[in-house]
Amino acid sequence: MNGQFLADPVALDDNGTKLQGKAGEFREDVTAIYNTVEDMIVNDYISKEAVEIGRKIETYKADLELMAKTIANYGEFLKKSANAVRNNQDNIIGSIR
Numbered sequence: 001m002n003g004q005f006l007a008d009p010v011a012l013d014d015n016g017t018k019l020q021g022k023a024g025e026f027r028e029d030v031t032a033i034y035n036t037v038e039d040m041i042v043n044d045y046i047s048k049e050a051v052e053i054g055r056k057i058e059t060y061k062a063d064l065e066l067m068a069k070t071i072a073n074y075g076e077f078l079k080k081s082a083n084a085v086r087n088n089q090d091n092i093i094g095s096i097r
Contacts, residue, residue, distance in 0.1 A: 007085045009081075009082040009083070009085040009086045009089070010082070012078045012079070012081050012082035012085065013078070013079055013082035015075075015078055016075040016076065016077070016078030016079035016081075016082065017075065018075075019071060019072075019074060019075030019078065020072050020075035020079075022071065023069075023071035023072035023075060024072070026067070026068045026071060027065070027068040027072075030061070030064045030065060030068060033057075034058070034061050037054045037057050037058055037061075038054075038058075040053070040054035041054040041055060041058065
């Protein structure tokens with residue numbers, strides 16, 4: 001490679017889109033899990049131990065939501081990088097002509 005920077009803007013863009021989709025799926029899963037956990041906490045028919053477990057699980061919610069946001073942001077970064085690479089390629093080609 002010897003100091004060369006190689007980037008495939010199509011692959012960057014595709015992977016960014018896929019990653020954003022996976023982040024959305026992850027966010028939906030987190031929402032479903034915490035809807036269940038909330039039911040565990042508020043329902044009287046669940047054992048005291050189950051309620052306590054639900055409360056412990058609930059402490060991870062903000063971290064998981066942040067993880068989903070971070071994954072989505074990285075997908076956006078890949079897409080913006082793809083556009084920057086395309087623009088640079090276009091500028092180089094334009095200056096050669």
